[in-house]
Amino acid sequence: MKWENRNVHRDVAYFYIGLIIAFSFSGIILNHRQDWYPMDYAYETKEVQLELPSDKKAIDSEKFIKxxxxxxxxxxEYDSHRIRDNxxxxFYxxxxxxxxxxxxxxGVVEYKRKTPILGQTMFLHKTTNRFWIWYSDVFGIGMLVIAFTGMVIITKGKNTFRRRGWKLALAGLxxxxxxxxLFS
Incomplete structure (x- = not known):
């Protein structure tokens, strides 16, 4: 049984290694998106000055924006807008x-392009494409297979899951x- 678990563990991990790296890398970047957001970059900017209506509520309308x-x-083409603070x-x-x-x-108008490779990698975290959702679910199942088979690969000695691994797993949970x- 040990040898079969090792094979399953290894083969599933090999199959998903690219996605594991892509998700890990883009997830770290998304965690710090307030400081650095390399999904796209501005290739052109244009400063603008706009006469604002006296009624500030009129600013928050599609008609005004168009x-x-x-x-x-x-x-x-106009896509959406938001007002935060001042x-x-x-978004177009x-x-x-x-x-x-x-x-x-x-104000400033920025014309942006997706950053090659990095932008596409980050897109994996954000897409709601139906196929990708199913593929991500299968990926999640694959991660569970890797986790559970990893727990039973070592069956003898002091470093087994039963002797030592469960403590680390519990700490990780x-x-x-x-x-x-604390922070929710």
Whole structure:
């Protein structure tokens, strides 16, 4: 039985090694996306100055956004927008973003491109493509197979799961639970 578990463990790990590396790398980057977000990069920027309406509520409307988009000859199609604190951020199709200070009317339009390889890797974490969701579920099952077969590979000696491994596994489970309790 030990030899079969070792083979299953090894073969499933080999099959998913590329995805394990991609998910691990992009997951680390996404954890720090406030500091560094390399999914795409700005290849062109344009400063803009906008006359703002006296009624600040009018800023939060698609009509207002579409009007100034036409004035600036933004060829891209409007996608969505949000207002946080004093900033209006407008998202357009074709990876164009406008950041506008709604107190001064000053802003910047950024034309972006996806960063080769790194951008696609990060996309794996964010996509909701139906096929990818199923594939990710199968990947999760594969990770469970790797975990469970890894627990029973060593059956003799002082480093077995039964003697030593369960303590490390328990510590590995308790640590994230403590973090969730403290910071949720």
């Amino acid at each position: 009007n100034f988009s036409e004035k600036w000859a933004l060829d891209a 900033e209006l951020r407008v 199709k074709d990876n164009i973003i406008l950041d506008l200070d709604i107190s001064t009317g000053k 308790i640590f994230p639970v403590i973090i969730l309790i």
